Amino acid sequence: MNRYKLFDHTADVGVEAYGKTANELFANAAFAVFDILTDLSHVNPIVERKIVVDGEGWEDLLVNYLREVLYMYNGEGLLLKEFSIIDIDPRRLVGKVAGAPFDPAKHTINTEIKAVTYHQAAVKEAHGMWTARVIFDV
Amino acid sequence: MSELKKIDDYRWMIPQAGSMKVPGIIYSSERLIREMGSDESLKQVANVAHLPGIVKYSLAMPDMHWGYGFPIGGVAAFGLQDGVISPGGVGYDINCGCRLVTTRLAHEDIKDRLKDLISALYHHIPTGVGSKSDLKLSANEERKVLTEGAKWAVERGYGTHEDLEATEDRGKIIGADPEMVSARAIERGREQLGTLGSGNHFLEIEVVEEIFDRTAAAAFGLEEDQICVLFHSGSRGLGYQVCDDYLARMVKHLGELEVSLPDRQLACAYLTSNRGKEYLAAMACAANYAWANRQMMMHWTRETFEHTLKKGPRDLGMRLLYDVCHNIAKIETFVVDGKETKLCVHRKGATRAFPPGHPALPARYANTGQPVLIPGDMGTGSYVLTGTEKAFAETFGSTCHGAGRVMSRTQAKKASSGRSIEREMAAKGIIIMATGKGTLREEMPEAYKELDQVVEVVHRAGISRKVAKLRALGCIKG
Numbered sequence: 001m002n003r004y005k006l007f008d009h010t011a012d013v014g015v016e017a018y019g020k021t022a023n024e025l026f027a028n029a030a031f032a033v034f035d036i037l038t039d040l041s042h043v044n045p046i047v048e049r050k051i052v053v054d055g056e057g058w059e060d061l062l063v064n065y066l067r068e069v070l071y072m073y074n075g076e077g078l079l080l081k082e083f084s085i086i087d088i089d090p091r092r093l094v095g096k097v098a099g100a101p102f103d104p105a106k107h108t109i110n111t112e113i114k115a116v117t118y119h120q121a122a123v124k125e126a127h128g129m130w131t132a133r134v135i136f137d138v
Numbered sequence: 139m140s141e142l143k144k145i146d147d148y149r150w151m152i153p154q155a156g157s158m159k160v161p162g163i164i165y166s167s168e169r170l171i172r173e174m175g176s177d178e179s180l181k182q183v184a185n186v187a188h189l190p191g192i193v194k195y196s197l198a199m200p201d202m203h204w205g206y207g208f209p210i211g212g213v214a215a216f217g218l219q220d221g222v223i224s225p226g227g228v229g230y231d232i233n234c235g236c237r238l239v240t241t242r243l244a245h246e247d248i249k250d251r252l253k254d255l256i257s258a259l260y261h262h263i264p265t266g267v268g269s270k271s272d273l274k275l276s277a278n279e280e281r282k283v284l285t286e287g288a289k290w291a292v293e294r295g296y297g298t299h300e301d302l303e304a305t306e307d308r309g310k311i312i313g314a315d316p317e318m319v320s321a322r323a324i325e326r327g328r329e330q331l332g333t334l335g336s337g338n339h340f341l342e343i344e345v346v347e348e349i350f351d352r353t354a355a356a357a358f359g360l361e362e363d364q365i366c367v368l369f370h371s372g373s374r375g376l377g378y379q380v381c382d383d384y385l386a387r388m389v390k391h392l393g394e395l396e397v398s399l400p401d402r403q404l405a406c407a408y409l410t411s412n413r414g415k416e417y418l419a420a421m422a423c424a425a426n427y428a429w430a431n432r433q434m435m436m437h438w439t440r441e442t443f444e445h446t447l448k449k450g451p452r453d454l455g456m457r458l459l460y461d462v463c464h465n466i467a468k469i470e471t472f473v474v475d476g477k478e479t480k481l482c483v484h485r486k487g488a489t490r491a492f493p494p495g496h497p498a499l500p501a502r503y504a505n506t507g508q509p510v511l512i513p514g515d516m517g518t519g520s521y522v523l524t525g526t527e528k529a530f531a532e533t534f535g536s537t538c539h540g541a542g543r544v545m546s547r548t549q550a551k552k553a554s555s556g557r558s559i560e561r562e563m564a565a566k567g568i569i570i571m572a573t574g575k576g577t578l579r580e581e582m583p584e585a586y587k588e589l590d591q592v593v594e595v596v597h598r599a600g601i602s603r604k605v606a607k608l609r610a611l612g613c614i615k616g
Contacts (some may be wrong), residue, residue: 042458
């Protein structure tokens with residue numbers, strides 16, 4: 001199973017993420033953010049952070065979670081590689097992430113992601129498969 | 139959504155249907171409408187028409203394309219008492235805009251020095267993703283940037299007071315309150331002032347190729363074969379964070395609106411509400427930051443030209459023609475049903491285009507109308523237009539903002555696979571220096587609508603008038 005795939009959006013980047021559980025889906029969507037940003041094979045996860053976000057339903061929770069992991073890069077300069085969800089329900093998520101501080105000598109940024117948008121954000125579960133769609137402003 | 143109805147050669151209507159409060163009107167041409175194909179932007183024009191307090195119509199310019207929430211190229215005005223403000227209707231890059239500097243140089247004067255100039259600019263102006271400047275702002279100083287805008291930069295020695303005259307709103311939106319800007323946004327802004335950024339932002343050396351309106355060109359100080367410099371940049375991470383923060387806050391309170399929104403990205407707040415006022419005060423901070431940013435980059439560009447060409451400021455005569463924003467919401471006065479009315483105009487990927495005689499214009503442009511700067515995609519050049527009475531009457535004083543994308547970034551990468559865009563541009567005589575090769579391919583010329591087509595529509599529809607066309611010679615990009 002692919003963790004995610006890109007779909008076309010005229011000005012921006014759309015991501016469809018997959019998972020067998022909500023935990024896996026959220027972790028894979030967060031992975032997509034950083035897989036688009038950089039070449040993750042050059043990132044050694046040496047820094048760990050805890051993440052807690054609230055939401056009003058799955059879509060809102062997903063957008064808020066992705067906004068938070070993106071801020072780890074945009075605000076704190078961390079490139080994240082590993083994502084685990086400790087506890088999740090449609091209103092709250094507790095998770096852990098691990099990555100490394102951005103180092104221009106080691107890392108390249110392929111595509112800057114300005115923001116995670118709410119536009120057409122969707123989370124669905126069918127036959128034991130979770131799918132999410134979200135559009136990034138790049 | 140109901141069918142598009144043709145009004146005349148350059149206007150199409152989306153008739154009011156369902157819970158739309160007003161119709162949609164699109165400025166375009168047969169060809170551009172056809173090329174838009176399955177793009178979702180038409181639906182987005184209709185979606186904007188659902189918002190409370192929208193006045194007359196939901197508008198789109200010929201460069202429109204699929205955004206999120208509002209279409210890119212969208213214009214919508216709202217009543218101050220019953221209307222809303224929408225962070226998504228301004229965009230993440232608050233006060234993304236353009237500024238054009240004229241010089242006393244002719245093409246011949248720099249022909250052999252172009253490479254040196256581009257390379258010197260590339261080294262003096264921080265570009266690229268997350269680029270940082272050497273400037274370390276204290277929190278206190280940053281607050282002054284947010285309240286004073288371009289004036290802050292001029293008072294610190296980056297440029298002259300004459301520059302402020304030639305900047306939309308004199309480079310400062312009144313009512314900016316740094317208390318309304320989050321700690322995260324302040325932090326992201328601290329190291330990025332005076333940086334170009336990435337994506338579609340660029341700094342370009344251009345030459346005036348064609349003059350369409352001699353009188354206006356003379357007033358603007360433009361002549362054939364003249365060298366100019368065009369900047370396209372915005373409020374960097376600070377602006378993105380302001381938009382992100384307020385969108386999230388407004389999404390939480392969608393229940394307070396009298397309508398249900400067709401798209402959460404349209405999240406908005408009444409202009410009379412605290413949340414609405416707070417966003418406007420934070421947005422003004424980001425807009426002012428962007429003006430200070432462009433002012434500083436222009437100053438460094440002047441210095442770079444002086445050092446590289448070994449000429450003084452008088453010989454170079456680098457004068458700011460004008461600076462416009464194309465992602466913004468403004469409180470402006472228009473005539474609605476025969477009455478002067480203050481409205482909140484959202485321009486998301488649209489440029490203000492005020493007519494001759496408008497009090498907001500500097501004295502030197504009183505007879506010509508406001509200069510409107512339309513950048514092309516990287517390496518194509520740009521247009522200078524003027525604002526018109528018709529724009530004031532029909533489009534809340536607005537016009538297009540650029541070429542507008544036709545290809546998604548992934549499509550552009552596929553189409554450019556195995557090609558060197560840098561070499562292709564070089565073959566056309568255009569020098570490009572960029573931090574990211576990926577950006578060059580995503581931003582390649584074929585990914586955009588033809589700028590000539592877009593400008594022809596606004597010219598013929600009468601919402602702007604062509605003054606001059608400029609051709610790109612060299613470009614630096616993130």
